[in-house]
Amino acid sequence: MTGxxxxxxxxxxxxxxxxxxSKPSRLLITVLGTMVGxxxxxxxxGLGQTAGGQLTAHFDSVAATHVEAAPxxxxxxxxxxxxxxxxxxxxxxxxxxxxxxxxxxxLGEVPLGDSTVTAVPVHDPSSPTLTPPPVWAADGDLLxxxxxxxxxxxxxxxxxxxxxxxxxxxxxxxxxxxxxxxLAGGPSVFIGSHAYSVIGILESVDTRRELQSAAIVPxxxxxxxxxxxxxxxxxxxxxxxxxxxLVSHQxxxxxxxxxxxxxxxxxxxxxxxxxxxVRNDLDAVFVLIGVITLLAGGLGIANVTLLGVSERTGxxxxxxxxxxxxPQIAAQFALESLITGAxxxxxxxxxxxxxxxxxxxxxxxxxxxxxxxxxxxxLLGGLVGLAAGAYPALKAARTEPADALRS
Amino acid sequence: xxxxxxxxxxxxxxxxxxxxxxxxEGQPQGGPVTALxxxxxxxxxxxxxxxxxxxGAGKSTMLNxxxxxxxxxxxxxxxxxxxxxxxxxxRRSALRGSSIGFVFQSFHLLPGRSxxxxxxxxxxxxxxxxxxxxxxxxxxxxxxxxxxxxAFSPATLSGGERQRVAIARSVCGGAKVLLADEPTxxxxxxxxxxxxxxxxxxxxxxxxxxxxxHDAAVAERARRRIGLADGKLTELGATP
Numbered sequence: 277m278t279g280x281x282x283x284x285x286x287x288x289x290x291x292x293x294x295x296x297x298s299k300p301s302r303l304l305i306t307v308l309g310t311m312v313g314x315x316x317x318x319x320x321x322g323l324g325q326t327a328g329g330q331l332t333a334h335f336d337s338v339a340a341t342h343v344e345a346a347p348x349x350x351x352x353x354x355x356x357x358x359x360x361x362x363x364x365x366x367x368x369x370x371x372x373x374x375x376x377x378x379x380x381x382x383l384g385e386v387p388l389g390d391s392t393v394t395a396v397p398v399h400d401p402s403s404p405t406l407t408p409p410p411v412w413a414a415d416g417d418l419l420x421x422x423x424x425x426x427x428x429x430x431x432x433x434x435x436x437x438x439x440x441x442x443x444x445x446x447x448x449x450x451x452x453x454x455x456x457x458x459l460a461g462g463p464s465v466f467i468g469s470h471a472y473s474v475i476g477i478l479e480s481v482d483t484r485r486e487l488q489s490a491a492i493v494p495x496x497x498x499x500x501x502x503x504x505x506x507x508x509x510x511x512x513x514x515x516x517x518x519x520x521x522l523v524s525h526q527x528x529x530x531x532x533x534x535x536x537x538x539x540x541x542x543x544x545x546x547x548x549x550x551x552x553x554v555r556n557d558l559d560a561v562f563v564l565i566g567v568i569t570l571l572a573g574g575l576g577i578a579n580v581t582l583l584g585v586s587e588r589t590g591x592x593x594x595x596x597x598x599x600x601x602x603p604q605i606a607a608q609f610a611l612e613s614l615i616t617g618a619x620x621x622x623x624x625x626x627x628x629x630x631x632x633x634x635x636x637x638x639x640x641x642x643x644x645x646x647x648x649x650x651x652x653x654x655l656l657g658g659l660v661g662l663a664a665g666a667y668p669a670l671k672a673a674r675t676e677p678a679d680a681l682r683s
Numbered sequence: 684x685x686x687x688x689x690x691x692x693x694x695x696x697x698x699x700x701x702x703x704x705x706x707x708e709g710q711p712q713g714g715p716v717t718a719l720x721x722x723x724x725x726x727x728x729x730x731x732x733x734x735x736x737x738x739g740a741g742k743s744t745m746l747n748x749x750x751x752x753x754x755x756x757x758x759x760x761x762x763x764x765x766x767x768x769x770x771x772x773x774r775r776s777a778l779r780g781s782s783i784g785f786v787f788q789s790f791h792l793l794p795g796r797s798x799x800x801x802x803x804x805x806x807x808x809x810x811x812x813x814x815x816x817x818x819x820x821x822x823x824x825x826x827x828x829x830x831x832x833x834a835f836s837p838a839t840l841s842g843g844e845r846q847r848v849a850i851a852r853s854v855c856g857g858a859k860v861l862l863a864d865e866p867t868x869x870x871x872x873x874x875x876x877x878x879x880x881x882x883x884x885x886x887x888x889x890x891x892x893x894x895x896x897h898d899a900a901v902a903e904r905a906r907r908r909i910g911l912a913d914g915k916l917t918e919l920g921a922t923p
Contacts, residue, residue, distance in 0.1 A: 283807065288805055291807060294795070294796065294800075297795070298793065298795030299793070299795065299892050319786050323750075339804075440905070563919070582783070590789070590791055591791075591793060593791070594791040594793075594804075595804075595807075597750065597752065597779065597783075597785045598753070598779075598780055598781015598804060598805055598807065598808055598809075599776050599777060599779055599781065599808035599809055600776060600780075600807075600808045601771055601772055601776040601808075604776075604808065676753075677747075677752040678743070678747040678752045678753045681752070681785075681787060681791065
């Protein structure tokens, strides 16, 4: 009676490598499956990260030149945050006088209550109830402070503020919602019972994008028409590059010299949220595309490996006749699949990285790629190969040697 | 002096039956088929046995049972004194790999490996030390007259040469029994004669030979002939 066989790891790896290299055409097709899958994953994630990098560069430049001042929030007895003080009425003028501040605007949302915002003077009870666009009151250089651009008309100025004129500038989305597509004919919007002449329509606003869907009126007019208007809570500033520290120090003193700690200066929260949102959307889309492609590659490996098992039934029978156990057969086929997957993963990652670099170079972008993804592709390819080869390996192990030797 | 009849059998079948067609085996409907029926057979070391029979007589089933590639449905199979029916797959595989050599009609050589590589495959699952493998494989190939073809691909060999490679692979590991299934089925008469002569020489060296064949001329070369019909064995004769 003989003892245990000595089919150790070295022999297993040797046989698996022999098996992988025994038929180059089959190897090529199997490797192609993983290569395309991993390559697409690296490419899509790489392009996503590169595009994200471009976005970051853009947002960084926005963040570097846009800050906001607001009353410091303190925790009240009810546990909620409350403004510790109010911004002064002339905050925009005070801030504009500071070195490093290019433009400033004082902003506050007008509480509408039950008031409607429409483009027609008569309220039709049968018309469907629509959520009115929000109304914001502004004092200062809004276009300069928020990098806004007008599609048509003009923005209200110091004269309008002084006279508390009932004029309004509509964000592009608000104008569309109200059905105002042109200033021809002198359109008006009715905010509650007050008619405001529309003198401009915004094309875009780089920060505080919510103003795109709002009607913006002079702060003085809003104070007169809406007695419940709270003090404006936002002072948006456009500052010179590199002036962040200076402005952060000076603005609180300019606004509340007695208690400057009551004023906080920070990067525009809208910018940060927007950047995060865009990056998350991009990442999700690219990862989804990559995973789907990888799944398709894995199915390709499974198919080819399964076909290989059928082709190699005679070899499986021979190995069983020579003393191989079922687990040894399964281990060999699983390892072959793992090696093939790892090989495909490595080549795919190299191709993916090359394409990302090429596309970036052609577009004038800086290629950005997670090193862990590129280096981990071999492992990922191996795991995909192992997962895809698991069933074929089990099928090979279950093959009856007597049946296999008849083939 | 010990005679052949007094030596302990290397193969012994006692009441071995093999039926196909149970639900577990996934056979097509139509009732079970009895391929072997209560077979008793004793083969002693050095025997040269031919098992003959028409197609469907149960020859392949007999080879699979003898080669530990299949298990009997009933009865017991002793190999070298070990009851094999209850052995687990691992022990059966080890016993098969170390003690039984196979030669098939279709050679079963791996096309991606050289002649030497195909013979060395015999050692992969065994316990022969790595340092001895090359020597033993080379000796086996020398024995079958192929020492000048070590690096050749099987695809470049004739049918007779391929079968000789397969024989070298089956005996280099120190097999006690060589099971040959229609070993000359794919060969012309000249090559077939050469293979049968090689078998005679191996048998003369003490190797136990069991040849499954439907070819009467091949069976005539064996010292003992057994007929298989409807799953039952019949002693057909013996040559002293």
